[in-house]
Amino acid sequence: MNWYNWLIVILPFAGVLYMAFYVRKYIRSVPDFLAGGRVCGRYLLSVGTMEAGLSVIALIAYVEVHYRTGFSTGFWSNIMGPIGLVLSLTGFVAYRLRETKALSMGQLLEMRYSRSFRLFCAFLRTSVEMLANTILPAISARFFIYLLGIPHYIDICGFRVQSLALVIALVLILAATILLAGGSLSLLITDTVQGLMTYPIIFIFTLFILLNFSWWDEIVPVMADRVPGESFINPYDIQSLRDFNLFAVFATLFASILNRGNWFGGGASSAARTAHEQKMAGILGAWRNGFNPLFYLLLAAMILTVMNHVNYAPKAKVIRSEMCSRIAGEIIPDRNMRQLVIEKTSAIPEQRHIIGKDKPLSEKRNLDTVYLKTVHDSLGKTPEGNAKFQEFRTLYNQLRLPFVIRHVLPGALTGIFILLMLMLMVSSDDSHIFSAAMSIVQDIILPFRKTPMSPQTHIRLVKCLTVFICVFYFFGALYMTQLDYINLYVTVVVSIWSGGAGAVILGGLYTRFGTTAGAYASILTGAVVSGGGMLVQRNWADTVYPFLDRMGMIPGLSKLLAALSSPFEPWILWRMSAVKFPINSTEIMFIAMILSIAMYCLVSILTCRRPFNLERMLHRGKYAVDGEVKHFEKLTWRNLFRKIIGITPDYTFGDKCIAWGTFIWSFGIGFGVYFLATVIWNAFYRWPTHWWGIRLFILSIVIACVIAAISMVWFMIGGIIDLRRMFRDLAARTQINELDNGMVDGNVSLADKKDFEQLDHEKSTKNGTDEKAVDNSK
Numbered sequence: 001m002n003w004y005n006w007l008i009v010i011l012p013f014a015g016v017l018y019m020a021f022y023v024r025k026y027i028r029s030v031p032d033f034l035a036g037g038r039v040c041g042r043y044l045l046s047v048g049t050m051e052a053g054l055s056v057i058a059l060i061a062y063v064e065v066h067y068r069t070g071f072s073t074g075f076w077s078n079i080m081g082p083i084g085l086v087l088s089l090t091g092f093v094a095y096r097l098r099e100t101k102a103l104s105m106g107q108l109l110e111m112r113y114s115r116s117f118r119l120f121c122a123f124l125r126t127s128v129e130m131l132a133n134t135i136l137p138a139i140s141a142r143f144f145i146y147l148l149g150i151p152h153y154i155d156i157c158g159f160r161v162q163s164l165a166l167v168i169a170l171v172l173i174l175a176a177t178i179l180l181a182g183g184s185l186s187l188l189i190t191d192t193v194q195g196l197m198t199y200p201i202i203f204i205f206t207l208f209i210l211l212n213f214s215w216w217d218e219i220v221p222v223m224a225d226r227v228p229g230e231s232f233i234n235p236y237d238i239q240s241l242r243d244f245n246l247f248a249v250f251a252t253l254f255a256s257i258l259n260r261g262n263w264f265g266g267g268a269s270s271a272a273r274t275a276h277e278q279k280m281a282g283i284l285g286a287w288r289n290g291f292n293p294l295f296y297l298l299l300a301a302m303i304l305t306v307m308n309h310v311n312y313a314p315k316a317k318v319i320r321s322e323m324c325s326r327i328a329g330e331i332i333p334d335r336n337m338r339q340l341v342i343e344k345t346s347a348i349p350e351q352r353h354i355i356g357k358d359k360p361l362s363e364k365r366n367l368d369t370v371y372l373k374t375v376h377d378s379l380g381k382t383p384e385g386n387a388k389f390q391e392f393r394t395l396y397n398q399l400r401l402p403f404v405i406r407h408v409l410p411g412a413l414t415g416i417f418i419l420l421m422l423m424l425m426v427s428s429d430d431s432h433i434f435s436a437a438m439s440i441v442q443d444i445i446l447p448f449r450k451t452p453m454s455p456q457t458h459i460r461l462v463k464c465l466t467v468f469i470c471v472f473y474f475f476g477a478l479y480m481t482q483l484d485y486i487n488l489y490v491t492v493v494v495s496i497w498s499g500g501a502g503a504v505i506l507g508g509l510y511t512r513f514g515t516t517a518g519a520y521a522s523i524l525t526g527a528v529v530s531g532g533g534m535l536v537q538r539n540w541a542d543t544v545y546p547f548l549d550r551m552g553m554i555p556g557l558s559k560l561l562a563a564l565s566s567p568f569e570p571w572i573l574w575r576m577s578a579v580k581f582p583i584n585s586t587e588i589m590f591i592a593m594i595l596s597i598a599m600y601c602l603v604s605i606l607t608c609r610r611p612f613n614l615e616r617m618l619h620r621g622k623y624a625v626d627g628e629v630k631h632f633e634k635l636t637w638r639n640l641f642r643k644i645i646g647i648t649p650d651y652t653f654g655d656k657c658i659a660w661g662t663f664i665w666s667f668g669i670g671f672g673v674y675f676l677a678t679v680i681w682n683a684f685y686r687w688p689t690h691w692w693g694i695r696l697f698i699l700s701i702v703i704a705c706v707i708a709a710i711s712m713v714w715f716m717i718g719g720i721i722d723l724r725r726m727f728r729d730l731a732a733r734t735q736i737n738e739l740d741n742g743m744v745d746g747n748v749s750l751a752d753k754k755d756f757e758q759l760d761h762e763k764s765t766k767n768g769t770d771e772k773a774v775d776n777s778k
Contacts, residue, residue: 005415012197013422019193020178020186026730033183033459034438040188041725043718045281047195054198054292055428056140056421059299061486063401066300067307068363069244070223070232071696075675076249080256082671091279093261096509098278099618106443111617112508113516115447120520121501122443124527126436128497130469132490133432134476139398139486140425141167141477147402147418152330164330168477172470175430179437179466183459187430189723194423196719199712201420202295206705208413209298215701219301220693222308225355227362229570232304233692236682239570242363243488243584247571251590258502258593261509276650283662287711294704303404308367310352317350319403320371327395328375332388341378345371372396386579387542390483397485433473437465483538484585492534492585499592500526503600511604512611518604526596533581533588540581674699 027033087093102108105125110118141164144150150163178186213219223232229240238245306312307319324345332338351367361367375392379385409417441462446453453461482489500523507514507522536544548554554576561574561582574582616623647659678695681687687695 002411005411008412008415009419009422012419016190016193016423016426017177020181020190023182023185023189023730026733027182027185027459028733030455030458032185033462034442040277041722042277042280042284043715044188044192044722044726045278046284047192047715047719054424055136056143056425057136057428057486059296059421059424060139060143060398060401061490062296063300063303064397064485065244065487067304067397067400069238069241070226070304071297071301072231072233072235072238072692073241073244073246073249075235075678076246077252078671078675080249080253082667083253084256087257087260091282093505093509094282095279096618097261099620101619105439106447108508109504109519110447112514112612113504113519117516117519118443119447121504121523122439124523125497125501126439126444128493129432129439130436130472130476131496132493133436134473134480135482135486135489136429136432136477137168137171137473138164138477138480138482140171140421140429142395142399143402143421144418146326146399147406147421149406152326162478165474165478168474171425171429172433172474174426175433176466176470178426178430179434180463183462184434187434189726191427191431192719192723194427196716198292198420198423199716201416202292203708203712204416205413205420206295206298206708208409209302210701213302213305215697216693218305218309218311220690220697221355222305223301224689224693225308225360227360230362231689233696234687234689235692236686237689240363242573243485243586245571247568248586251586255498255502255589255593258506258597259498260502261505262498262501276648280655280658283659284715287662287707287714294700294708297700299401302408303400306404306408307400308353308361310354313350313352315407316367317348319400319407320368321346321348323396323399323403324371324375327392327399331391331395332379337378341375344374344378348374368396381578383542383546386545387483390541390579391481394482394484433466433469436469437462440465440469483541484580488585491589492530492537495530495585495589495592496527496534497523498526499530499589500524500596500600502593503597507600507604509614512614513604513608514600514612515604515607517607518600518602521603522596522600525599526592529592529595530588533583533585533592537581537585541579544581545578 097108100108100111102111106118106122109121145152145163145167150167152163153160154163154166155161178190182189220233226232227240229237231237307316325342328338328341328345332341348370351370353361353367359365372389372393376385376389379389379392405414405417441458445461484492503522504514504519507518545554548557558576561576565572565574572587576582615621647656651659
């Protein structure tokens with residue numbers, strides 16, 4: 001890249017860092033540092049959480065999954081949209097979490113169960129969170145190393161330093177800089193600013209892909225060129241897909257409902273001005289993504305096309321050979337073995353697969369198969385060779401994205417893409433680091449203290465833990481080896497906590513019979529099942545399978561696994577392999593959740609002595625502590641439909657328009673017309689494959705572009721208005737604090753302070769009126 005391309009990266013990101021330091025002057029209390037001062041509006045939360053949800057690892061994982069399964073399973077994922085919308089419209093979990101006024105998960109668990117259970121869960125949750133996120137810096141660092149062509153080792157002052165270590169350190173320093181500057185307040189502000197910049201950048205790349213790749217002549221033929229049972233485009237022809245199939249969709253849907261409140265903490269989850277504002281931010285989440293889903297789809301489709309269409313065969317040959325050479329140079333320590341792998345993969349001739357003439361591709365026989373088989377044969381099929389091949393295959397699947405981008409994008413767009421990835425990387429990494437630091441302080445350290453900390457000490461402690469976690473992530477990312485798809489690795493690690501926590505949180509917020517004993521039973525069941533499954537997965541190729549083979553147990557276990565999975569085939573297929581554990585991470589997670597729910601209910605019912613007082617925990621009725629008026633209506637036939645949508649007397653006219661519009665679009669059009677009508681039509685007449693290409697183009701390209709353009713403008717305007725209002729509120733509160741200090745010193749009169757508070761109230765009222773006007777116009 002040229003120097004002016006680097007300016008595209010440096011100047012906007014320098015502005016983001018400036019905003020992180022600019023908000024330092026507004027930090028006056030612990031809630032300011034941990035929960036953004038609780039002055040955030042709905043659009044600021046929506047844009048900020050959108051940016052925090054996007055990440056380098058999410059984009060790589062999306063490409064990784066859809067390169068293997070295409071977009072056919074996405075059709076069945078549409079059922080998750082209306083269900084998620086109902087949960088958002090009704091404020092399921094989120095509203096009650098905000099009512100508890102808990103700053104962290106630990107506070108909630110102590111309110112509902114006990115202090116000992118809080119401490120136990122704090123250790124488990126924080127450990128799992130840190131373990132799951134340890135791979136993030138390494139994946140982000142590798143992405144930039146392979147995209148920019150940085151050598152694996154660099155000589156610095158005569159010392160040979162691993163470039164992966166340098167880039168990981170840089171990634172963590174950038175994230176820590178934002179957090180140390182202003183905690184959650186800096187996090188929310190920078191995420192929102194980055195989100196506002198992300199909208200037009202993603203629009204640019206969406207336009208580039210649409211103009212340079214033919215949907216009908218290249219993309220659709222590549223997706224249609226699959227053997228029966230493994231279609232990339234026809235959702236009725238996917239019975240032979242593995243890992244990311246229809247069962248995975250069902251398990252993900254089930255987990256999204258059960259685990260809705262599992263990762264509650266500070267920051268955006270408790271930063272809204274009111275519980276209603278937090279709820280509206282969740283509803284707006286259905287619209288906030290702009291061009292993001294379209295960009296993800298087109299990016300994955302572009303990579304599929306470049307790597308498999310005959311028009312790009314020479315470029316695909318260069319990409320695959322370079323991938324094998326670079327990955328071998330990183331992970332194979334033996335020089336002779338490394339050179340053998342590089343020579344054999346480089347000698348593979350260019351593959352010119354002609355669609356319609358050659359046999360369709362499949363999971364077992366595709367254009368990548370010959371490269372992976374060559375590497376496996378070169379490494380040997382010993383336990384050590386199988387383990388090294390598993391690591392090689394994992395990196396091979398992850399690194400398609402940076403290699404294709406490097407060979408496809410022109411220089412200026414490469415600079416913009418690096419800026420986008422840099423913002424996504426920092427916004428996700430600092431969120432995970434801050435969440436872990438806050439969990440340790442709030443849920444592990446504070447419960448052991450007999451006297452409360454001063455605000456300065458509290459904030460200083462969070463900052464120290466932030467640095468400690470960055471150091472932990474550095475060594476974990478540098479030395480931890482990932483052996484599976486990103487989504488599957490994160491799924492099995494996270495389920496050590498979420499496998500049992502879902503029943504604990506839902507039971508704690510919505511039942512009166514849940515007990516501490518039942519909560520312990522649920523958490524332990526999920527941790528043992530998921531943790532045991534993860535350990536077996538990681539040690540399968542080099543330890544577990546060879547041990548079972550030596551003991552002569554492979555034939556018997558193979559028959560047992562086949563018998564257990566036979567009622568659920570082809571969606572669940574357990575077959576013995578020397579390289580990979582037969583039960584995948586999604587199946588382990590589902591088993592853990594089902595067993596944990598059963599244990600929670602059974603043990604709680606057996607140990608419940610008296611019903612728990614939910615009204616006191618939720619600060620309702622006579623237990624209200626802040627004067628906030630909460631409206632609750634009895635359920636009748638007249639308000640049933642309104643209750644389902646989630647409309648309460650707290651809703652303004654603009655809020656009702658947003659809620660009804662979201663409901664009509666997601667249910668009436670998205671679910672009713674696009675999904676349900678298609679299912680009914682195919683019940684009587686199965687569409688040919690090319691019809692699904694037409695449907696995907698109309699819904700996911702044409703209509704998605706229109707909706708994305710509207711939502712991009714809507715949320716950019718709303719986000720800017722909320723940012724201005726937040727800064728005004730913070731400035732007003734800061735001046736009131738200064739007046740309070742002046743009164744203590746005898747420099748300011750009480751009348752002056754009351755005049756200022758009245759002026760501040762008038763400004764806030766005007767801002768609220770302006771925001772309602774924006775909502776009404778939508």
